Amino acid sequence: MPELSEAHRIVRDSMRRLGRERLAPLAVEADRTGSYSEAIHRLLVENGLFLINVPAEYGGTPMDLTATCLVIEEMGRVDGTIANTVAHHQAGLCCFLVGADEEQRARYLPLIGRGDYLVGFALTETGSGSDAFAMRTRAVLDGDRYAVNGSKCFISNSGLTDVYVLFTTVDPALRRRGVTAFLVEKDTPGLIVGKAEDKMGLRASPTRQLVFEDMRLPRTALLGRPGEGWELVFHSLTRTRILVAAMALGIAQAAMEVAVGYAGTREQFGRPIGEFQGVSFMLADMAVQVECARAMIYQVASQVDRGEEQQAYHASIAKCFASDTAMKVTTDAVQVLGGYGYTTEYPVERMMRDAKATQIIEGTNQIQRVQISRELLKRF
Ligand SMILES: Cc1cc2nc3c(=O)[nH]c(=O)nc-3n(C[C@H](O)[C@H](O)[C@H](O)COP(=O)(O)OP(=O)(O)OC[C@H]3O[C@@H](n4cnc5c(N)ncnc54)[C@H](O)[C@@H]3O)c2cc1C
CATH class of the missing domain: 1.10.540.10 (Acyl-CoA dehydrogenase/oxidase, N-terminal domain)
Known part of the structure; x- marks a missing residue:
């Protein structure tokens, strides 16, 4: 690192x-x-x-x-x-x-700059998740305003958000070249914020549907030019994938610490369970993965900080590895704690549920692998 x-x-x-x-x-x-x-x-x-x-x-x-x-x-x-x-x-x-x-x-x-004004990111739709260019939320220029109809789903912080960066299409047939971004304030007529999803993890984070019923937006609400919305997503993805990797790393680190603390004090057969190789190797593997994830994340972050912006490949690798690590480490942490790990008395079951989301958000790990392998095939 x-x-x-x-x-x-x-x-x-x-x-x-x-x-x-x-x-x-x-x-x-x-x-x-x-x-x-x-x-x-x-x-x-x-x-x-x-x-x-x-x-x-x-x-x-x-x-x-x-x-x-x-x-x-x-x-x-x-x-x-x-x-x-x-x-x-x-x-x-x-x-x-x-x-x-x-x-x-x-x-x-x-x-x-007030510090309590949140910006949301609204891209995913029920029919278009991994295939973002298949979006159907449509913006049609009608006089001097755009009429927006459609919906988004799984939008984090919905309800708390003050202004959404909303991705629409001006023509679904154009796919990438149709993606058009707008700034949509929370009280815009025609914007309906749906009920919160009842999720496995990240339970206190509101994830909601947004529905747009003939929502009218002035041209001044366009963020960038029509058809150039994907450039904004593309620009932000490298950074946000690295941030999700950091989130996964934090979860994995915390689960490892709980597991190590427990293994040092819980006794079975007259000895702390951490003295059994079956347990201690699990702990060692946690450390190997956590430290590798940390090294990878901060390496790619420092490259971006040095102005080496073309880091999408390494960002995908970091996101994929760190979130798979979080899933593995939290699952093993539950195992180290035995029955207690499976209860809410200890935080590892919550960490395991939260870790799962990191393999899905900001592009699933399958999509990261698609992008990593594409780049590999170009490079070698
Ligand atoms: C907690 C949470 C918060 C979220 N917050 C936001 C948010 O704020 N804003 C936002 O826009 N979105 C948000 N999302 C949505 C998230 O980005 C999508 O769920 C994700 O991109 C996957 O889309 P999908 O759910 O439609 O799955 P799908 O795309 O339908 O995928 C289903 C499965 O098929 C696999 N798959 C799909 N295509 C391929 C392929 N080509 N090759 C191999 N496998 C493939 C996927 O990996 C997955 O396993 C959030 C999701 C969650 C769970």
Whole structure:
């Protein structure tokens, strides 16, 4: 793993303190009730978690990708839901910062700079997940306004979000070249926010459907030019995939620590179970995977920070490996804790449920493998 600077270490340590002391005690209850925690939200706002990468002149905290990953990793360490909330705001914000014109920046950045104004990322539809270009939410120019009809699903932070980066098509037959992005404010007539999905994990993170019924948008709501919406997604994917990898890493690290602590104290046959090779090798494998994931994530993040932007291949590898690691480590952590691991008395069952989502969001791991193998075939 590349050496962290003093500034990076300060970010990591302050986030670790915030996580351990203030957020962790609230995470269990939020998962149990399955509803977004107002108390957690207040802490995220007070500590400027929604200001990350907002330009400084608007009150924000610009950070490089390494620092942003450290924040998300530390959030993932206490609660996947919190990491998901912050990461998906970053996904929307990144598209906004790439695509917004001067007027849009002047309108929205003072709002986003308040620290409690969330940006959403709305791409997935019921019929178009992995195949994003098959989207059907259509924007038709009618006079001087666009009429938007269709729906999106699985949109993180829906209901909390103040402005959505919405991806539509001006013509489904054009596939990629039809994708057109808009900024849609939450109270726009014709926008209906559906009920929250009852999910396996990330339970306190609201994931909802958005429905658009003859929603009218002015041309000034266009984010970028018609037909160029995919450029925004493409630009943000490298970063957001690395952020999801960092979230997975945080979950895996936390599960490993619980497993190691338990294995050192739980006795069977008169000895701590960590002394049995069957258990200790499981712990060792956790460390191997966690450290490899960490090295990979911070290597690619530092390459992006050095201006080597063409990192989609390594971002996919990091996302794939870190999320598979999170799934394996959390599952093994449940195993190390035996029956107790299977109960809510310990956090590893929650971590296992949360880890699963990291293999699906920001492109499933099958899609990462499709992209990695395509690139491989080009390179060798
Ligand atoms: C908790 C959560 C939060 C989310 N938040 C957001 C959000 O904020 N915004 C947003 O836009 N979306 C969001 N999503 C949606 C997410 O990005 C999609 O679920 C994901 O891209 C997969 O799409 P799908 O669910 O339609 O699965 P499908 O695309 O239908 O895939 C089903 C299965 O088929 C496999 N598959 C598909 N195509 C191929 C292929 N070519 N080769 C091999 N296997 C393939 C997939 O890997 C998967 O295993 C979220 C999802 C979850 C679970």
